[in-house]
Amino acid sequence: MVSQMRVPIAAGNWKMNKTVKEASAFAEAFPGDASFGEVEVIICPPFTALVALANAWQQTPVKLGAQNMHWELKGAFTGEISPLMLSELGCEYVILGHSERRHIFGEKSEAIGKKVHTAFCQNLKPILCVGETIEERESGKTKETIKEQLLLGVELLESEQAKNLVIAYEPVWAIGTGKAATPEDALEVITFIREELKNKFGEEASELIRILYGGSVSPDNVYDFVNHPQIDGTLVGGASLDPTKFGKIVVQTEKAKT
Numbered sequence: 679m680v681s682q683m684r685v686p687i688a689a690g691n692w693k694m695n696k697t698v699k700e701a702s703a704f705a706e707a708f709p710g711d712a713s714f715g716e717v718e719v720i721i722c723p724p725f726t727a728l729v730a731l732a733n734a735w736q737q738t739p740v741k742l743g744a745q746n747m748h749w750e751l752k753g754a755f756t757g758e759i760s761p762l763m764l765s766e767l768g769c770e771y772v773i774l775g776h777s778e779r780r781h782i783f784g785e786k787s788e789a790i791g792k793k794v795h796t797a798f799c800q801n802l803k804p805i806l807c808v809g810e811t812i813e814e815r816e817s818g819k820t821k822e823t824i825k826e827q828l829l830l831g832v833e834l835l836e837s838e839q840a841k842n843l844v845i846a847y848e849p850v851w852a853i854g855t856g857k858a859a860t861p862e863d864a865l866e867v868i869t870f871i872r873e874e875l876k877n878k879f880g881e882e883a884s885e886l887i888r889i890l891y892g893g894s895v896s897p898d899n900v901y902d903f904v905n906h907p908q909i910d911g912t913l914v915g916g917a918s919l920d921p922t923k924f925g926k927i928v929v930q931t932e933k934a935k936t
């Protein structure tokens with residue numbers, strides 16, 4: 679049974695998938711008026727589908743998140759999206775520092791830290807992603823990597839803000855590979871993350887921060903992750919593109935947490 683203080687999350691990261699038409703078809707198949715129980719359901723589509731989904735899921739408990747944003751509110755930043763634009767569309771969450779942003783687009787932890795801070799100032803809740811590569815894991819550098827990404831990511835936050843933070847532990851080697859971490863491996867790193875958060879923000883704030891696991895989560899393995907009180911939910915890529923699979927993930931999360 680999860681601590682009542684932390685509402686469990688089932689979040690879908692659609693990455694660069696689904697046109698507006700395809701997103702609308704998903705919303706029809708996943709109407710959002712089903713009973714999610716205690717689970718907070720968040721979908722993070724491409725920017726272009728946000729308006730259609732905000733309309734489709736109006737008056738439902740499904741929440742929307744973006745997959746990235748800039749740390750400034752406006753200006754000469756061609757191709758970027760401002761937090762103001764996301765809030766206006768009804769986004770409540772924003773994924774920041776996803777490993778694909780870090781490793782394909784070269785985002786650095788310092789820049790991600792600025793984004794995390796700006797998100798809070800604009801009433802967006804960041805889902806800050808951290809995770810080690812296979813090389814880092816095999817050379818015994820998992821904790822060192824996670825610590826660097828985590829502490830620079832939350833560097834500019836006060837304890838009061840940190841309470842609303844969501845962290846997603848996503849080992850890079852488990853993303854899109856069909857080879858999820860074991861719940862024990864995930865738990866070890868998640869416990870380490872909470873300990874680091876406690877050192878930085880104190881016990882009270884750190885106990886309120888939700889920490890998710892991500893990387894090849896499926897309807898078949900989700901229960902084993904979320905069944906542990908320290909794992910507050912999942913950030914799901916591939917399986918979140920299918921309304922039936924994602925629905926099952928929500929149901930399994932609800933089952934594990936109640």
Ligand code: 13P
Binds near residue numbers: 691895
């Ligand atoms: P997969 O679930 O496709 O492995 O992706 C995980 C992920 O990167 C979610 O942000």
